[in-house]
């Protein structure tokens with residue numbers, strides 16, 4: 098899909114209003130009802146984490162907000178603007194970094210602002226600001242293969258931030274990192290979010306990570322193995338201070354209650370969905386991915 102590079106905005110965070118959003122995929126084996134119609138309102142500057150077992154529609158939701166895919170029903174408004182396709186004002190960070198290997202760190206970060214035809218002086222200013230924000234000043238002239246996984250992920254975050262997006266969409270961005278690096282990245286992202294007021298939707302398999310980072314955690318459930326389209330089970334407000342202690346009693350209570358929501362069956366799993374609106378038309382199919390239950394990352 099073509100990426101429409103429009104005007105790069107200043108990073109004023111945007112509110113996101115999702116109404117009746119659903120997604121079906123048509124495959125050779127039938128229709129996959131990936132997501133039942135859902136509503137979700139996100140405040141400007143809010144940090145939202147989405148958790149749930151594999152196949153419950155987390156990435157589908159993110160791709161729809163990114164504008165990479167078209168919804169089957171419903172709408173997404175970012176501030177008052179309807180999402181009709183990708184935009185640099187909605188930056189996406191994936192687990193696999195997605196850096197251009199033939200460009201240096203600085204050139205990777207400069208790519209978006211250059212595409213937006215910003216003045217050379219402004220491109221340089223943005224590069225300095227965001228390479229600095231992720232602590233990679235000394236590595237600006239290195240190529241991605243010369244960097245560790247954690248550093249490469251910091252470059253991909255700086256590259257998105259250089260477009261000064263109003264929304265940042267992050268799909269398991271720290272999933273490939275070792276526990277120590279991951280904790281460092283979580284702290285850095287938390288600080289960055291406080292400085293750069295961007296609205297964030299962050300998908301993770303780690304409930305601890307969600308409680309550490311989020312203002313609210315959206316717990317999704319459903320999926321092919323449960324024969325129910327993915328949907329929101331509950332939204333949990335994380336009423337913890339900015340500097341969070343993973344060992345505090347309240348932190349652990351929140352982690353436990355979210356874990357229960359993720360890993361136990363709903364009493365009413367129909368969610369107003371018709372009996373024939375199963376996640377997958379073919380009965381008896383299971384999704385091997387559903388074996389992966391969200392887990393807490395080891396404490397470091």
Ligand code: ADP
Nearest residue numbers: 122124129131150151152153154155156157321
């Ligand atoms: P999650 O991110 O929660 O693991 P996904 O959003 O990736 O879940 O997938 C939700 C459901 O939609 C799954 O059953 C998945 O197999 C199905 N799905 C996702 N993308 C496609 C696609 N392009 N074609 C067909 N089915 C898909």
